[in-house]
Amino acid sequence: MSLKSATLVDKHVRSKRLWQREGNSEEIHRNRAGFQPRLLRGEVVECFSTKTSFFPRDHSTMTTATTVLIAFALAFPVGTLVEYVLHRWVLHTRSRTFVSRRHRMHHKSNEADTLWGDFRDFSLGGIPFVWLGFLHSLAAGLAFLAGGVCYVFLLALVHKLSHERPELIFWMSPPSHELHHCETPRHNFGIVTRFWDRVFGTYAPGVLASKTNGGAQ
Secondary structure, eight states: OOHHHHHHHHHHHHHHHHHHHHHHHHHHHHHHHHHHHHHHTTOOOTTSOHHHHHHHHHHHHHHHHHHHHHHHHHHHHHHHHHHHHHIIIIITOSSOOHHHHHHHHHHHHTOOOOHHHHHHHHHHHHTTTTTGGGGTOHHHHHHHHHHHHHHHHHHHHHHHHHHHOGGGOTTSSSOHHHHHHHTOTTSOOOSSOSHHHHHHTOOOOHHHHHHHHTTOO
């Protein structure tokens, strides 16, 4: 091979390598140009680090967990209000209904049912309300439903203790339900708490209520 031919081959090889480098540079430039718009759309790009790409999923999980916790906790104060409303205006209605008659028998015997019996009966009263969480989302609905079930169990337990071991209701002395059965059947409709009795003006100490109402049912 002549010197001239060798020089031409060398130039051809160097030109090819230069073209390849320039082509790679253009490809890198195109990738960089398209990189930022994908980030602005919040997409997970493969070249993200593990920590960065994981953030959107963490954020969504935290939001769902917060919703679940709030919905579950909200079932308890809502449950106390439902308990008060049903006890005052359904169980103690002046109309002669099956439910009101059965409740009058409960007052005459002054005895609680079994824990399961109370849980079953109180659960029926909560059916119209436990679906409220589904108005927000499926997760909130399931959490609110679970919280409602837990509250009904707490209500049944406090109701039974109010009849059989009132000294264990340490946050109310005496328990409102004990007063309700002994001296104030037209007052103290709350079982777990006195809050709504105070709000609606139906809380009364036993001695005061016995003078003004005579223990009338």
